[in-house]
Amino acid sequence: MTISITVNGAKHEIGSDPDTPLLYVLRDDLELNGAKFGCGLGQCGACTVHIDGKAVFSCITPVGAIGDRSIRTLEGLGSVDAPGIVQKAFQDEQAAQCGYCIAGMIMRAQALLEKIPDPTDEQIREHMQPNLCRCGTHARILHAVRRASDVMAGVIR
Amino acid sequence: MNPITRRSFLAASGIAVAFAMTRPARAQLAGGGEGGAEPVALAPALPGSLKSSPYLDSWILLDQSGRATVFSGKAELGQGIRTALTQVAAEELDLPPADVDLVTVDTLRTPDEGLTAGSHSMQDSGTAIRNAAANVRMLLLRQAAAILMVGEGDVTSMGDGTIRASDGRRIGYGETASALSMRVEAVPDAPLRRKSQFRTMGTNLPRLDIPAKTTGGAAFIHDMRLPGMLHARVVRGPSEGTRLALPPDSEIEAMDGVVKFVRNGNFAAVVAEREWNAVKLMRRLQASPYELARSPFPTGGVAETLKALPARDIVILDASKPTADPRRSVRKSFTRHWISHGSIGPSCALAWLQDDLLTIWTHSQGTFDVRRVAADLLKRPIETIRAIHVEGAGCYGQNGADDVAAEAALIAASLPGRPVRLQWMREQEFGWEPLGPGMATEVDAALDGDNRIVRWNYDVWSNPHNNRPVGAGGVLVGNEVVPSFPVPEGKPIPMPEGDGSRNSNPLYDLPNMNVVYHFIKDMPIRVSALRSLGAHLNVFSIESMFDELALTAGIDPLDLRLNHMADDRARQVMLTAADAFGWRKRKKAAQLQGFGMGFARYKNLGAYCAIFMEVRIERDTGRVIVRRVQAAVDCGEVVSPNGIENQVEGAIIQSLSWCTREAAATDGTLRKNFDWSTYPILRFRDVPEHIDVIVEDQPGKPFLGVAECGQGPASAALANALADATGVRFTDMPITAEVVRSAIVTL
Amino acid sequence: MGATNRKLLAGATLFGLATVVGLGIAGWIVYEPEIPRIKPPDRASLSPALIRRGEQLAAVGDCIVCHTADNGPALAGSRALATPFGTLYSNNITPDPDSGIGNWSADAFRRAMKQGVARDGSHLYPALPYEHFSRVTDDDLDAVYAFLMSRDPVKKTAPPNELMPGLGFRPLLAGWKLLFLRTAATASNPSESPEWNRGRYLVDGLAHCGGCHAPRNILGGEEWGKHFAGGVAEGWNAPPLDASNVSSERWNTETLYEYLKTGTARGHSSAAGPMGPVTEGLSRLNDDDVRSIATYIDSTMHAGTVTRPAGRRVAGDAVQSHPATSTLFEGACGGCHEPAAPMASRGRPLLSDTSDVNAPDPRNAIQAVLQGIKDPTSDAPFMPPFTDNLTDEQVADLLAYARSRFTSQSPWPHLANTVRDIRKENAR
Ligand code: FES
Numbered sequence A: 001m002t003i004s005i006t007v008n009g010a011k012h013e014i015g016s017d018p019d020t021p022l023l024y025v026l027r028d029d030l031e032l033n034g035a036k037f038g039c040g041l042g043q044c045g046a047c048t049v050h051i052d053g054k055a056v057f058s059c060i061t062p063v064g065a066i067g068d069r070s071i072r073t074l075e076g077l078g079s080v081d082a083p084g085i086v087q088k089a090f091q092d093e094q095a096a097q098c099g100y101c102i103a104g105m106i107m108r109a110q111a112l113l114e115k116i117p118d119p120t121d122e123q124i125r126e127h128m129q130p131n132l133c134r135c136g137t138h139a140r141i142l143h144a145v146r147r148a149s150d151v152m153a154g155v156i157r
Numbered sequence B: 001m002n003p004i005t006r007r008s009f010l011a012a013s014g015i016a017v018a019f020a021m022t023r024p025a026r027a028q029l030a031g032g033g034e035g036g037a038e039p040v041a042l043a044p045a046l047p048g049s050l051k052s053s054p055y056l057d058s059w060i061l062l063d064q065s066g067r068a069t070v071f072s073g074k075a076e077l078g079q080g081i082r083t084a085l086t087q088v089a090a091e092e093l094d095l096p097p098a099d100v101d102l103v104t105v106d107t108l109r110t111p112d113e114g115l116t117a118g119s120h121s122m123q124d125s126g127t128a129i130r131n132a133a134a135n136v137r138m139l140l141l142r143q144a145a146a147i148l149m150v151g152e153g154d155v156t157s158m159g160d161g162t163i164r165a166s167d168g169r170r171i172g173y174g175e176t177a178s179a180l181s182m183r184v185e186a187v188p189d190a191p192l193r194r195k196s197q198f199r200t201m202g203t204n205l206p207r208l209d210i211p212a213k214t215t216g217g218a219a220f221i222h223d224m225r226l227p228g229m230l231h232a233r234v235v236r237g238p239s240e241g242t243r244l245a246l247p248p249d250s251e252i253e254a255m256d257g258v259v260k261f262v263r264n265g266n267f268a269a270v271v272a273e274r275e276w277n278a279v280k281l282m283r284r285l286q287a288s289p290y291e292l293a294r295s296p297f298p299t300g301g302v303a304e305t306l307k308a309l310p311a312r313d314i315v316i317l318d319a320s321k322p323t324a325d326p327r328r329s330v331r332k333s334f335t336r337h338w339i340s341h342g343s344i345g346p347s348c349a350l351a352w353l354q355d356d357l358l359t360i361w362t363h364s365q366g367t368f369d370v371r372r373v374a375a376d377l378l379k380r381p382i383e384t385i386r387a388i389h390v391e392g393a394g395c396y397g398q399n400g401a402d403d404v405a406a407e408a409a410l411i412a413a414s415l416p417g418r419p420v421r422l423q424w425m426r427e428q429e430f431g432w433e434p435l436g437p438g439m440a441t442e443v444d445a446a447l448d449g450d451n452r453i454v455r456w457n458y459d460v461w462s463n464p465h466n467n468r469p470v471g472a473g474g475v476l477v478g479n480e481v482v483p484s485f486p487v488p489e490g491k492p493i494p495m496p497e498g499d500g501s502r503n504s505n506p507l508y509d510l511p512n513m514n515v516v517y518h519f520i521k522d523m524p525i526r527v528s529a530l531r532s533l534g535a536h537l538n539v540f541s542i543e544s545m546f547d548e549l550a551l552t553a554g555i556d557p558l559d560l561r562l563n564h565m566a567d568d569r570a571r572q573v574m575l576t577a578a579d580a581f582g583w584r585k586r587k588k589a590a591q592l593q594g595f596g597m598g599f600a601r602y603k604n605l606g607a608y609c610a611i612f613m614e615v616r617i618e619r620d621t622g623r624v625i626v627r628r629v630q631a632a633v634d635c636g637e638v639v640s641p642n643g644i645e646n647q648v649e650g651a652i653i654q655s656l657s658w659c660t661r662e663a664a665a666t667d668g669t670l671r672k673n674f675d676w677s678t679y680p681i682l683r684f685r686d687v688p689e690h691i692d693v694i695v696e697d698q699p700g701k702p703f704l705g706v707a708e709c710g711q712g713p714a715s716a717a718l719a720n721a722l723a724d725a726t727g728v729r730f731t732d733m734p735i736t737a738e739v740v741r742s743a744i745v746t747l
Numbered sequence C: 001m002g003a004t005n006r007k008l009l010a011g012a013t014l015f016g017l018a019t020v021v022g023l024g025i026a027g028w029i030v031y032e033p034e035i036p037r038i039k040p041p042d043r044a045s046l047s048p049a050l051i052r053r054g055e056q057l058a059a060v061g062d063c064i065v066c067h068t069a070d071n072g073p074a075l076a077g078s079r080a081l082a083t084p085f086g087t088l089y090s091n092n093i094t095p096d097p098d099s100g101i102g103n104w105s106a107d108a109f110r111r112a113m114k115q116g117v118a119r120d121g122s123h124l125y126p127a128l129p130y131e132h133f134s135r136v137t138d139d140d141l142d143a144v145y146a147f148l149m150s151r152d153p154v155k156k157t158a159p160p161n162e163l164m165p166g167l168g169f170r171p172l173l174a175g176w177k178l179l180f181l182r183t184a185a186t187a188s189n190p191s192e193s194p195e196w197n198r199g200r201y202l203v204d205g206l207a208h209c210g211g212c213h214a215p216r217n218i219l220g221g222e223e224w225g226k227h228f229a230g231g232v233a234e235g236w237n238a239p240p241l242d243a244s245n246v247s248s249e250r251w252n253t254e255t256l257y258e259y260l261k262t263g264t265a266r267g268h269s270s271a272a273g274p275m276g277p278v279t280e281g282l283s284r285l286n287d288d289d290v291r292s293i294a295t296y297i298d299s300t301m302h303a304g305t306v307t308r309p310a311g312r313r314v315a316g317d318a319v320q321s322h323p324a325t326s327t328l329f330e331g332a333c334g335g336c337h338e339p340a341a342p343m344a345s346r347g348r349p350l351l352s353d354t355s356d357v358n359a360p361d362p363r364n365a366i367q368a369v370l371q372g373i374k375d376p377t378s379d380a381p382f383m384p385p386f387t388d389n390l391t392d393e394q395v396a397d398l399l400a401y402a403r404s405r406f407t408s409q410s411p412w413p414h415l416a417n418t419v420r421d422i423r424k425e426n427a428r
């Protein structure tokens, strides 16, 4: 049985069982690294991707439940050579220690900025609350989200 | 048997090298003395890890185009060491960093530098690479002078991989090197580049690993995919101390999707083609009943638990000088609970048995030890095993990485030809990884009439923090297989590094000091190294006491510290941070606002770190809002200021999380924590509003390493700020919002 | 999240009040005098013992929940309370003299709590559950007063209420009170234990459990004679605390105590929705009072006879009968809710036990899936929200599956429509 899903604008036929969490499909079948396995329980945000523009935990979203909704992963925001605005902001702020949480952080931040381009500091913290970082990179992550917002607004480049 | 050796590998790449380790002297350096099997010292006079690997070609190779490959026996753990070491090598080779390729720990290719731990990487590997690179540059200049037929003083390296003679002629590194052998021992006094000449060191070279990590590149061991790779899951009971009663093998092997069921004694793992199948099989099997396979866990408080166990008393300090009589005294006891590493990515390893070579990819901090453990466990000649470090999620000590690597090796050994990826689940990590030990201290100190501290009695109780595996008994699977390898007896790490005793010796200048480490070898719960080991509670205790003494004396806490501090660099970081914080001008604008500081020199050997903090407390919830944090650090010569700031910021936030909410608990039979709701860590809402780190410039001073220096001072500064805000001395971590709230109801 | 939405039914419907007014209630019923301002009492003048007692009573009353906005300063008000009659904003009850209750005397405070009249003489909406607080002793109210007056003053004025036209006219409230406010103190029942009596005093008074757990009539008053028959709060059902509770056979003092104190009871449920903050508050209350509450509720839950479907659990053949959904369940829910999952083996309620899955009405089960469940005592998640992961049909399928696999209750009708409606409701 094949399931078709649209990831970063491209359609894929997947041979996985429909119960397979999207996380494993992205990582193992599509060989995308952006979504990380952190807890598999919807509690840490390492696996965050977008479904129809909303940040969701891919570890608890069975691939059979996706239907024709579109999925975006970290890879869909940009590349090493042409990083997206949020990715670039994380690079500019050097916002990573081990970096394991960062992919999920970028995806969650991106979802916020697409909805609220100029969030308050309070809104940023509140929105990022579901995602965990163990290295203590939080302060830089907050700066990076602010920077991305400023870049979008043309305040800085 | 056709093991690949370092020799054959290098021979294949055209450069043969002698690589013998014969002399059995211990190199007193590796891995911050945090255990592991340490490499031997062959050349004790050389700096850093050159002691154990003195040949230049162990560290640096130059190809014909002049690109350098640099080998380090230290691992990138997210601390940015790859970038810092690249900067060091580029600086002393006088090459652009882009022309330097850094190879990190690989038992086949790099020197054994012991563990990547204890904030030792810059000290060990940074120092070695710096001096090795200086040696190489010295040889290159000499050789270039000979080729160009000018005096040695007439050639200069230009920073772009060329050497220029004073008459303007140039020659490239590649061409120069082709006539040179690097198979020579380093000399201790190759000239280092001076600060005024620096092109790379001291600048903020962007971290080399961040582009991949922000764009979905393959950055972690979790991202590795080998051809024909199988997925494995271990099948275990819910927590340390349990044993599953599984159905018969034949029944399991008949389950849909099982490629292989591996069972050896009490170790069990399922292997499947698809990862999700492995997870589902694991879930089904873990539904089997379990029995308790160990004595009950302690359920009482930390101090009570530890003090009930037999201890060996180790005198850390016993100093006395005649002083004036004590006038006023203060006594306090402090505790810290067991703490989980809580890496965001659970442990993972890959292993592949090809012909006779078993390759293990691991994110353990002790790659060479992973190889030793696997050799012991599988009873294989060590030359037939290669272990390679690949980054994992931040680990801060010994989490499940060593366990999972040995397990992957065992599984792969039963599936010749097929690479196997083993991923622990979140709940397995919480249930089975070694915890950071719980600890307790008691301090009794007194002031004389002039507010000098004339009595200092200090006792610390702790389990060993050093249970890094060097043989199969140190990993879970070793205890589970039949015949099993016994868990080795815990041993203390001797001072000056220490383990539970780490930083129990105050750096302060106190005339009378009596410090005793009550070392408890019997571990009621599985423990091992966690970032900063005993320094976390010891610094917390000492620094809390200084504030209590200052309060008793009626003098400023900073002054009490300065009055008892002879070390100029220590004074300097305190003054720098105090100044930037505005300590002298601080003013309480609200009742539940407070200011506090903490200071330590990590291990009394490493980086100096002073932290100042301003807090406010929400009266009705007890929630602590950290408004401002100002840190100053001195970690010797600065390679990457931004990298140092990043490490210290992280240490502060992580330490605040430990201090305010973390306690790994048991209910007597099981560990209680199995997910992020049962083990909550600090989230964005509670991150300090402002954090600033000042890095002291110390040109020419040795590297000191920085990763762990903030843990103790940050927690101490918080406790001191809370005491300032409330008048209540909180002595037991975690200081949760509820603890604070109930203490201040009537304030 | 949170607040008990007693106010819910708040004020009264337009026509209800019209009726009341139509009855020609005289002006003298409406009129209440202003009580003179005082200078905020000096904190030092308040006895620590009284403050401590007041703090415990305030925990029972959950003052902080309704009077604190999300991430706002504690007790400074401005929490939005959605009611069928519009949105009310809670008042600032910090001792700030201008925007809070700093210049209220103890008399003024008592009158507000028992009669729903502010210091200046204006009537308060019954979002403040004065029909319960009227049963609290003056001594206890004085302790709460001392506690509140010892808090940090915060200057913060609540936004104006957004009510249906006409309901902003506060004198109408006098009529509501006439209908619903009972001021009789609760007499103690000598045939019951002191613990039971203490429990009843707390439950009916400060804890105002009936505010959510009793059904409301069309005027927003608690229905007479239906004490604890279950109600609605902020989009969640407040289950009945009488014999019609689906779990009533198995709740007992111990499990109630555990639930109230920790937010979770083995074999039962985790506190979700507006009950989360209630248990968070009770986690701070002394053990004796929590036990008293548990003792009394245990007695109400087992009073009277209500027949209910027997038994639960029994996996039946759900896997076979819902093959597609069983796979959905495995991928979305299995990590926590398969019987071997760590959660299940570590004292968290099994799906077969939770009242949400056993309840006659699917509302809470739907809310738990859509909104998730937060750990009441920390900011950690118990259960993640699935609102953006799953479609309405998928949520409905999963719940139908869970109900048939883990309980022996009859299927919920019109599930998909209900999910859609509740999702819309949540979006508002
Ligand atoms: S891995 Fe999905 S939330 Fe943790």
Ligand code: FES
Pocket: A096, A097, A098, A099, A100, A101, A102, A132, A133, A134, A135, A136, A137, B078, B344, B393, B394
């Ligand atoms: S950077 Fe390591 S977990 Fe966030």
